[in-house]
Amino acid sequence: MPVHPSATLPVLETARVRLRDHRADDLGAMRQVWGDAAGMRHLSTGVMDDSRIRHRLDEAVATATEVPRRHYQLAACLQGDDRPVGGIRLDVEDDVTGYSGVFTMARHLRGSGCAPEIGWLMLKLAFAELGLTRVWSMASLENTDAVRAITRFGFTPTGETERYFAEADVTMRLVTMEVTADTWRSMPVPATPGPA
Numbered sequence: 001m002p003v004h005p006s007a008t009l010p011v012l013e014t015a016r017v018r019l020r021d022h023r024a025d026d027l028g029a030m031r032q033v034w035g036d037a038a039g040m041r042h043l044s045t046g047v048m049d050d051s052r053i054r055h056r057l058d059e060a061v062a063t064a065t066e067v068p069r070r071h072y073q074l075a076a077c078l079q080g081d082d083r084p085v086g087g088i089r090l091d092v093e094d095d096v097t098g099y100s101g102v103f104t105m106a107r108h109l110r111g112s113g114c115a116p117e118i119g120w121l122m123l124k125l126a127f128a129e130l131g132l133t134r135v136w137s138m139a140s141l142e143n144t145d146a147v148r149a150i151t152r153f154g155f156t157p158t159g160e161t162e163r164y165f166a167e168a169d170v171t172m173r174l175v176t177m178e179v180t181a182d183t184w185r186s187m188p189v190p191a192t193p194g195p196a
């Protein structure tokens with residue numbers, strides 16, 4: 001029986017990273033992530049200037065209080081530091097399906113092993129907290145690093161498609177991927193925070 005999404009975000013953390021809701025004052029930190037032209041070149045949003053980052057943060061804050069909640073644009077923070085170093089999005093499409101996208105991390109943390117934990121936590125939200133059974137995603141065919149990173153936390157490629165994205169005014173060839181709740185449950189659980 002699917003659980004109806006409530007507005008409150010459950011605790012989503014591993015020993016290393018924590019997902020939290022965005023705040024308007026995340027602008028400076030997210031500029032290092034969403035404002036990084038090279039890092040964002042394969043994303044359907046394209047690189048974001050300050051006004052687009054502000055708009056996305058405002059949207060994240062506004063949709064976080066909707067009940068039932070359908071949009072989770074989440075900030076990823078390292079434990080012990082409240083400044084976001086990345087982000088990931090989960091949209092609830094129907095009672096069983098979620099879509100995840102805009103998965104990005106600050107350049108200095110790539111290859112640190114944080115990305116699979118951020119992905120695992122997003123799937124924990126989808127499957128363990130919201131009762132979804134399937135999450136799908138897309139990545140540019142050219143973004144082979146991201147496809148590899150996303151398959152590390154359980155996604156399997158399901159096909160290819162072409163889409164136009166108005167936000168960046170770009171048409172992209174994409175790999176579609178999905179992961180089921182059963183696959184996620186069979187995956188290793190990241191280390192959890194120790195006692196304070």
Ligand SMILES: CC(C)(COP(=O)(O)OP(=O)(O)OC[C@H]1O[C@@H](n2cnc3c(N)ncnc32)[C@H](O)[C@@H]1OP(=O)(O)O)[C@@H](O)C(=O)NCCC(=O)NCCS
Nearest residue numbers: 039042103104105109110111112113115116138139146149
């Ligand atoms: C997508 C993204 C979040 C993935 O993060 P990431 O850190 O690069 O991904 P991974 O954790 O898979 O690590 C990348 C590499 O570091 C290596 N690595 C992972 N953990 C490591 C660790 N603890 N120590 C050393 N190396 C490590 C991985 O083996 C991998 O190497 P490989 O691809 O040559 O096998 C990040 O690359 C990013 O922000 N990209 C730009 C935005 C983007 O394109 N997003 C995708 C949208 S669909």
